[in-house]
Amino acid sequence: MFSTLHRYERRYQGPIQAVIFDWAGTLVDFGSFAPTQVLIDAFKGFGIDISMEEARQPMGLAKWDHIQALGHLPGVAARWQAAHGRPMARGDVDAIYEAFMPLQIERVAAYSAVIPGALGVLAGLRERQVRIGSCTGYPRQVMNQLLPHAAMQGLVVDHAVATDDLKAGGRPGPWMALANLIELGVREVAACVKVDDTTPGIEEGLCAGMWTVGLAVSGNELGLTLAEWHGLDAESQSQRRAAAGRKLAQAGAHEVVGTIADLPAALSRIEARLARGERP
Incomplete structure (x- = not known):
């Protein structure tokens, strides 16, 4: 048995x-508001207006990933294509992140x-x-x-x-x-x-x-x-x-x-x- x-x-x-x-x-x-508003300002520096609603959609991700995810949103992708004549690339994400970081460090406490x-x-x-x-x-x-x-x-x-x-x-x-x-x-x-x-x-x-x-x-x-x-x-x-x-x-x-x-x-x-x- x-x-x-x-x-x-x-x-x-x-x-x-x-x-x-x-x-x-x-x-x-x-x-x-600290992460969302600063992301809006960082994108604006590259000629792209994003709404607060768009900025909030990937919230919770690491900020580099957040920026990349924003670039994949249909509306943001279309605006980037219109402004720059090409899709957003990895190097663009790096550039926006580099612009975002000093702004976020400066403003987070406020x-x-x-x-x-x-x-x-x-x-x-x-x-x-x-x-x-x-x-x-x-x-x-x-x-x-x-x-x-x-x-x-x-x-x-x-x-x-x-x-x-x-x-x-x-x-x-x-x-x-x-x-x-x-x-x-x-x-x-x-x-x-x-x-x-x-x-x-x-x-x-x-x-x-x-x-x-x-x-x-x-x-x-x-x-x-x-x-x-x-x-x-x-x-x-x-x-x-x-x-x-x-x-x-x-x-x-x-x-x-x-x-x-x-x-x-x-x-x-x-x-x-x-x-x-x-x-x-």
């Missing part, structure tokens, strides 16, 4: 150990006020001994400007990974999120949550095997300043939030909330799912 062998299935059912945050539209820069609720949420995580990681579509040179500016406002994370820190690259791959866990010494990927306002950022968390929370109000999908958001009537807020939330949910977010201020309730729901033996 042969005995039946049962594979042991290991399930983590403890508390959340780490939260990995995006930056623009998540922790700082309500509406995520756009990067801490989003309301962020400081309290991070303080609450630290009280629970949850590690706080972060990653971004910004390159390291930009983060070197942003991190001290955030610290001056009281926002400090345990670790930050920039999109050009790793040979493997950035989003939507899992590498930046996983690099945080290595640095933070977190061994349970299923005990980690990725928080982001873009679909590539949600995909990043899913690829890493983490729980994901999408932010529908403060980030790229809604694309309003805090004042513009508060200026909407209740019905308009509900409609705009629902539309942004649907995109993040369709990308696979386990939870979708408004801003980082709403994160604690989402984390409680995720911990309840963990306790039931569910996995990301």
Whole structure:
């Protein structure tokens, strides 16, 4: 007779150990305007007008990849062809990126006020001994400007990974999120949550095997300043939030909330799912 062998299935059912945050539209820069407006200005320097809506479409990618993706949008590609007599090439992406970088370094702080609720949420995580990681579509040179500016406002994370820190690259791959866990010494990927306002950022968390929370109000999908958001009537807020939330949910977010201020309730729901033996 042969005995039946049962594979042991290991399930983590403890508390959340780490939260990995995006930056623009998540922790700082309500509406995520620093990257979009500077991209618009960089393209304008090459004779190409792009709209804010176009600039937002590839948001979440590394900035070189973002520029390349913009060049592939039909409308932008047609305008480039008309202005330059040829399709956008890799060298053009390099040239726009080189023009973009000093503008982004110069202006990132001006756009990067801490989003309301962020400081309290991070303080609450630290009280629970949850590690706080972060990653971004910004390159390291930009983060070197942003991190001290955030610290001056009281926002400090345990670790930050920039999109050009790793040979493997950035989003939507899992590498930046996983690099945080290595640095933070977190061994349970299923005990980690990725928080982001873009679909590539949600995909990043899913690829890493983490729980994901999408932010529908403060980030790229809604694309309003805090004042513009508060200026909407209740019905308009509900409609705009629902539309942004649907995109993040369709990308696979386990939870979708408004801003980082709403994160604690989402984390409680995720911990309840963990306790039931569910996995990301």
